[in-house]
Amino acid sequence: xxxxxxxxxxxxxxxxxxxxxxxxxxxxxxxxxxxxxxxxxxxxxxxxxxxxxxxxxxxxxxxxxxxxxxxxxxxxxxxxxxxxxxxxxxxxxxxxxxxxxxxxxxxxxxxx
Amino acid sequence: xxxxxxxxxxxxxxxxxxxxxxxxxxxxxxxxxxxxxxxxxxxxxxxxxxxxxxxxxxxxxxxxxxxxxxxxxxxxxxxxxxxxxxxxxxxxxxxxxxxxxxxxxxxxxxxxxxxxxxxx
Numbered sequence: 001x002x003x004x005x006x007x008x009x010x011x012x013x014x015x016x017x018x019x020x021x022x023x024x025x026x027x028x029x030x031x032x033x034x035x036x037x038x039x040x041x042x043x044x045x046x047x048x049x050x051x052x053x054x055x056x057x058x059x060x061x062x063x064x065x066x067x068x069x070x071x072x073x074x075x076x077x078x079x080x081x082x083x084x085x086x087x088x089x090x091x092x093x094x095x096x097x098x099x100x101x102x103x104x105x106x107x108x109x110x111x112x
Numbered sequence: 113x114x115x116x117x118x119x120x121x122x123x124x125x126x127x128x129x130x131x132x133x134x135x136x137x138x139x140x141x142x143x144x145x146x147x148x149x150x151x152x153x154x155x156x157x158x159x160x161x162x163x164x165x166x167x168x169x170x171x172x173x174x175x176x177x178x179x180x181x182x183x184x185x186x187x188x189x190x191x192x193x194x195x196x197x198x199x200x201x202x203x204x205x206x207x208x209x210x211x212x213x214x215x216x217x218x219x220x221x222x223x224x225x226x227x228x229x230x231x232x
Contacts (some may be wrong), residue, residue, distance in 0.1 A: 002156065005183070021153050032215075033215065034214065034216065036213075036218035036219075038157075038219070043225065044224075045206055045222045045224050045225050046157065046206070046219075046222055047222065048218065048219065048220050048222075050217050051213060051220070052213055052214075052218075055128075057220070060148035065130055080141060089156065089157055091157075091218060091219075092216070093215065093217070099169055100162065100172065101216065101217060101218070101219075102157065102159065102200050103156060103157045103158070104156070104158045106156040106157070106189075
C-alpha cells in the first residue's frame, strides 16, 4: 500500500487530454510538501518529468503540466501521443517517514 | 553530461550478499545527496536508501540492518552493500542523484538499473 494513491490505469485517444491524480494526506502533500512526477517508458529507467508541482526540466514538452491543491496533485497531458504510453509515478515527502521521499503506486497510461 | 552506471547485479541465493556499484560522471557524488531506488518485477518504485552529502544515511524499514549505502569519493562511486538477501529483495536497483527542493528533494538523474535476483 503506497503512501500516495494513484489510479492503476488511465487511457486516452491520440490528441486528447488526460489527467493522473495523486492523493496524499496531512503528513505529505497536505503538509505543504511539493509533488514531483516521473515517466517510465517500457523497459527503461524512470525519468524526471515534473518537479516542484509544475516545473518542467529542460527537454520535457509543455504538453506535460502539473498542479497541486490541498492533499492532492495532478499530472495533465494534452495532445496525447503514442509515445506518451508509459507508467507515471508521483513522489513527495512524508514527515512521518524520516529521511525519505515517498512514491505513488504508479499509473499505466494507455494511448488507444 | 551527468551519467550514472550501475553494476553488480546478478543471481544470488537467499541469505547471500551482493554489492552494487554506481559510477557517476559529470558531477561529484560527495557533494550531492545520492539514493538507491528499487522496483520489483511488475511493481512500483520503492525508495531504499539515501546518503546525504554530509554522510548521514537513511534506510527503508524493509532493508534496515541488512543494507549499507556508502560512497568512494576518489572513485566518484556510490555503493549499496546488501546482506542477508531475501526473495523479496528481487528487483531492479536504480541509482539516482538527489536534487534538493525547499524542504524536500526529488531525483533528477537515474541510472539504467541493475537486476538483482534472489533465488535458490
